[in-house]
Amino acid sequence: MVKITYIEADGRSYEIEAPEGWSLMEAAFHNGVEGIEAECGGACNCATCHVYIDENYLDKLPPIGPTEEEMLECTAAERRPNSRLSCQIELTAELDGMVVDLPETQI
């Protein structure tokens, strides 16, 4: 299991454990983290699972693919250097302990 902490824009936080192989989005969605909409269920179709990644973990993530790159340009909240779409990040043991900030809005 991989432990992730999600922090909503209003400061509420969730500590969640999810299996390796799930996506960062699924772990949040399954547990009812509000700041992730994930309308398309993880198919990189909606850009509503936008997150800001803890800088210390950025280099442990898979690179941004071409579809994610285009979708990140269309997020509702501002794109920052540490922006990712959480549906495109698979949970691995290396990500254990990662903290993820959620934007104010996804839509």
Next chain:
Amino acid sequence: MSDAGIVIVGSGHAGLSTAETLRRRGYPGRVRLVGDEAGLPYQRPPLSKQFLKGEWDETRLIQRNAEFYVKHDIELIQGHRVIGVDPDHYSLELDSGEQLTWDKLVLTTGSRLKRLPVPGEGAEGVYYLRTLAQAKALRAALTDVTRVVVIGGGFIGLEATAAFVDAGKQVCVLNGADTLLPRAASALVARYMASLHQARGVQIENGIAVAAINAHNGRVLDVALQDGRTFPADIVLVGIGVEPDATLAEAAGLKCKDGVLIDELCRTSAPDILAAGDCARFRHPLYHRLVRLESIQNAIEQGKHVAATLLGDSEPYAAVPWFWSDQYDTKLQIAGLADGHDLEVIRGDEQGGSFSVFCYARRRLLAVESINAPADHMISRRLIQSAISPTADDAANPNFNLRDLL
């Protein structure tokens, strides 16, 4: 108001979205979500994609975990069908005989499969795909078959075809319409999707009419067409579309017309009964006609909208419909509704497999279908929502930045 609260009939995407939104927005009363399938509410889109391919197990389909419903005090009544609604007495009856009363009722009954009206349709080896149980049965059947016949050239049939091909099956698609995706896509996109499948050895027969499914010892043997041809099949998947499940609403005397009729705030013709999602038909302000949408986006957003209306804080529903389909490594995304378009303009590189088709009617942009062009799709949703139509020349010009119009 009594303490009966809100009862939501249908625990698909629209029903769950309604329940969640009520709680997120602070509704203090009782919320009950009734669904006719056992188990926790799940996502349907992956059934014909990741789940069918065997990439995902069942637990990954679950929408929210069990603790979520406890934490948010959403009462799940799963595995029970509602058999009747009595609008005068604010009550409904479950198939168990139990009566529930409600202050407000939300119908999110979704859609049901159209069955193929031919002899042999019930033979062993003939599958449909809408529920988890059906997807499990189909996935299990795939292990020892070679030839699959898919009847229907819509999203479900084609997504399943892609999964079958990935699993090494020989697939033949028998499509009643003259093009693939006849209700969903432009001719250009339909042709492109056909070429994707054909390049992988899929046989596509358009404009056919199925006469019968022939069986031997009760098990499917082949599919016979009215023109006399037969197509051998180890299994058959029928994906010829769905129809709204408005049975309860009709029986209760609500106004229906190929779906439950709702107004811009998702209210039906009966007081205190609302509806949303696949089962509902409404006048779309962007298209000025009655529409009924079979889409996740609409189910989720209309569910939120119903909740807002119930909380007395709603605005007319006007969201741009959008759809997607993933087949092989190709992403098709559709923004808007293309019905009635009179012009198709290509933006991007059709040969290179990344382009969009802009569909216009009398110079007004109705819909944009994007193949591996997600930025086009996202911008198009905003253009259509704002009723901004780029000229055909600008749409076709890859150097013209569509964002400049927003």
